[in-house]
Amino acid sequence: MRSSKVAKRYARALLGLASDHDQLEAWGVELERLARIVDAPEIAMHLESAELSQVARLETLSKIAEKLDLSFPLRSFAVVVARHGRAADLTAMAEAYRKMLDDLMGRARATLTFSRQPSDEETAQISTHLEAITKKKIIPTIKVDDSLIGGVVVELEGKIYDGSLANRLAEAQRRLSA
Amino acid sequence: MKLKAAIATALSVGLFPALAFCAENSAATETGSWFALLFYVINFSLFLMIIVRYAGPAIKGFFRDRAVGIRQNMQRADSALLQAQERASRAAEQMSRLDAEKARIASEMTDETVYQVGRIYDMAREAVARLKRDTELTSAALRESGRRHVREAMALAAGEIARELIVRNFESSDQSRLLEQFTAKLNQEAGR
Numbered sequence: 001m002r003s004s005k006v007a008k009r010y011a012r013a014l015l016g017l018a019s020d021h022d023q024l025e026a027w028g029v030e031l032e033r034l035a036r037i038v039d040a041p042e043i044a045m046h047l048e049s050a051e052l053s054q055v056a057r058l059e060t061l062s063k064i065a066e067k068l069d070l071s072f073p074l075r076s077f078a079v080v081v082a083r084h085g086r087a088a089d090l091t092a093m094a095e096a097y098r099k100m101l102d103d104l105m106g107r108a109r110a111t112l113t114f115s116r117q118p119s120d121e122e123t124a125q126i127s128t129h130l131e132a133i134t135k136k137k138i139i140p141t142i143k144v145d146d147s148l149i150g151g152v153v154v155e156l157e158g159k160i161y162d163g164s165l166a167n168r169l170a171e172a173q174r175r176l177s178a
Numbered sequence: 179m180k181l182k183a184a185i186a187t188a189l190s191v192g193l194f195p196a197l198a199f200c201a202e203n204s205a206a207t208e209t210g211s212w213f214a215l216l217f218y219v220i221n222f223s224l225f226l227m228i229i230v231r232y233a234g235p236a237i238k239g240f241f242r243d244r245a246v247g248i249r250q251n252m253q254r255a256d257s258a259l260l261q262a263q264e265r266a267s268r269a270a271e272q273m274s275r276l277d278a279e280k281a282r283i284a285s286e287m288t289d290e291t292v293y294q295v296g297r298i299y300d301m302a303r304e305a306v307a308r309l310k311r312d313t314e315l316t317s318a319a320l321r322e323s324g325r326r327h328v329r330e331a332m333a334l335a336a337g338e339i340a341r342e343l344i345v346r347n348f349e350s351s352d353q354s355r356l357l358e359q360f361t362a363k364l365n366q367e368a369g370r
Contacts, residue, residue: 115353122357129364149341150348151356161367162359167343169337176333177326 007092008100014077014093015100020072027100028094030074035094037064038087047087058082107137110156115148115164128158 018027037043038061041077047057061082066076081087102108110130127138134156145153150165 065278125361126357126364129361129368132368133364149344149351152360161360162362163356163363165348165356169341169344170341173333173337176336177330 003080004092004096006086006090008096009018010077010081010086010089010093011096011100015072015104019104023073024101024104028097030068030070031077031090031097032094033068034065034070034074034078035090036066038090038169057085061087088157089159097134102136102139105137105147107139107176108134108157109139109141111141111143112152113143113145113148113153113155115144115146115150117141117144117151125152126152131156133178 014027014031015024018024021027040049045066046052047060052060058079061078062075065078070078081090081093082106086093098109108130110127112118112126114122123140124144127140148166149169150162151163151167153164153167154161163175
């Protein structure tokens with residue numbers, strides 16, 4: 001919980017800075033790339049090692065930022081995060097940043113799980129209806145799960161809309177056994 | 179008194195040989211003699227006088243004491259008899275009381291036994307009723323559980339069969355129809 005609060009504070013600060021530079025999306029992408037690398041097990045273990053000095057940790061994160069070819073403000077952000085010993089919270093910061101940015105841009109992310117690969121038209125059709133519900137632009141993430149048999153399951157802002165055949169079968173089974 | 183008795187006894191013993199002697203001489207002299215008779219009379223009178231004078235009070239006293247003793251013994255015996263009779267009557271009363279008590283206890287025990295038997299009978303009847311009720315409940319629960327198991331097994335089997343049939347016969351048009359139904363649902367959600 002404390003880590004999440006800290007991550008939100010860092011994300012909010014970066015978002016403010018990105019807004020000033022009109023780099024909201026670009027910095028968000030860069031932050032996600034940095035978080036993904038730092039979250040990799042071997043690098044995370046190295047950064048969290050007690051044998052690593054503060055200076056060495058700082059240098060490591062700086063080098064990673066440089067290798068990823070991040071913009072100067074993002075490199076500075078990585079150094080600040082490392083200096084405050086918050087490198088492990090970078091993933092949470094990236095998530096918080098993405099959520100804040102989505103709120104700011106009036107969009108929502110939805111996970112659409114189909115029983116088979118959907119056509120663009122089908123995805124767009126469902127996204128349109130989801131937009132009507134949320135009054136936000138929907139950014140869909142498509143997944144395929146053949147155990148659904150047919151239909152689709154949507155996860156949007158913590159809510160699940162289940163229109164799968166597997167769910168209908170389970171319902172029928174429950175009614176039969178009741 | 180003791181002294182007098184001792185003197186009388188000594189004189190008696192002392193005069194008895196004289197009597198014996200006189201008796202022996204009488205056999206030798208076949209003809210009687212007034213002198214001898216007088217002698218015997220005087221002798222006997224002296225003997226009697228000595229006896230009366232010295233042994234009389236002692237004998238009288240002895241018999242008086244003896245009479246008193248006997249009377250006292252009789253009184254004691256009478257009083258003992260009375261006491262014994264009293265005790266006997268008391269014992270008889272006690273016996274009758276004990277008999278009454280015994281009869282009362284027997285009656286109470288009979289009553290208590292009847293009460294206890296009744297209570298045990300009631301308890302047994304209640305226990306039987308409870309057991310019957312429990313058995314009915316248990317059998318109903320078992321029946322219901324069995325039915326539920328059968329329903330669940332049937333539902334599972336039906337679900338599996340339905341799943342297999344659907345998977346085998348599922349087509350693109352079915353998916354389109356499902357998606358249409360889903361979007362209709364989303365429309366309803368948006369309308370709320």
